[in-house]
Amino acid sequence: METTYFRQISRLAVVVAAAGLLGGCATSGNPKDPIEGFNRAMYGFNEGLDKVIIKPVATGYEAVLPSPIQTGISNIFSNIADIMIGVNNLLQGKPAQAASDAGRVLVNSTIGFLGLLDVASTMGMEKHEEDFGQTFGRWGMEDGAYVVWPFFGPRTARDTIGLVFDVATDPLSYIDHVATRNTVWAVRIVSNRADLLKADKIIEEAALDKYSYVRDAYLQRRKSLIHDGNPPKFDPYSGSQDGKVSEAFGEGATHEQVASRN
């Protein structure tokens, strides 16, 4: 079953590579974003898709469903996700967190009525956020170029490889009945989107250029996640070994900041 997704993703990769060559000329020179022309186009596509389908559905979902039911649905997906979050914590050499994730699944699947209630959190077992992209980052893989994928949204090159693994190991991928699987996926997309509705207006108002605001936020957030909330520096561009990068984005201020933090 997974081979289909691999094929889809590799097909997309070819498209992106081709567009990257074409779009290479249309960049504003951000070293993290070498295929900015293509990325902006895909960002526009995703925004359009969101505006026309996903957001209206998520808005309706939020308006119609009583809040406890939304929470329950959100919790069920969260519980299923905890399985691979635990595996990733194990792969990252964090057995204590992995054990806690396994405990969460155990508790929530039993006394939490198959994940409907997040009893584990109220018991003090913290929810983690891990995926293969973070695991590879933890293992030292560089993040590489920023890519906006149609449907999937922003990723770095490394997180794209991570995404392939995430999709392949997603427990929901193993639902054999195609219609059921697609429905479950759709509900998950809508449920996740509904959680983000409030953030929309804020980003809209805060950003001078929404595309680069979202890009930089994504890069900062991923960096923070890889370091479990304690990134060494909090400049999204300072992680690269490339001297040009820091020069273009105000190394001076970063060092000042780092120096004053230590």
Next chain:
Amino acid sequence: MKLFAFLLASAASLFLPLGVHAQETAPDVLVKTVTNEVLDIIRKDKDIKAGSTKRAIELVEQKVLPHFNFSRMTALAVGKDWRQADTAQQKALTEAFKELLVRTYSNALIAYKNETVDYKPFKMQPGETDVIVRTQIHQPGAKQPITLDYSLEKNAQGWKVYDVVIAGVSLVTNYRSSFATEVRNGGIDGLIKTLQAKNKTLEASAK
């Protein structure tokens, strides 16, 4: 004589701690006090409940602004181009960026007013002048709390916030690349103009 000394000592012991306190509220206490106070008002205020951005901005300006160091924030957001700006430009940049951040922050407060805030344990070495106060926002229904961290630095006026980091994303440095692009295209003045225009648009559409 003894009595006099005693009185003096008690007077000193009475007033000294007060004086020190007023000047040096610990950073975590400061964040907690201001957050609670502001949330309290926001949850009660009729206009804000009705979604009035203007009222929320007034509140933020009054209660939150005094604890922020906006010139430091602006310098961090602008990055190395900050040094090529003259004093007047730096002032104009700071004013415009302040207005944008205040509006963003006010809207975030309105949107998330019903969420609860948790304060993570805070430890500070004596003599430290740069700290992070970590908090967590718990949303009803959502699966994961959002982290909200404040970076504070101590100056002559006490502890001042110079960065706000939401879910690992710094509200300040997140502007760096778009600011750099603006400066590259239109110089410092170009960036000032863009920020001012953005503020005007937002003000016009605000309730």
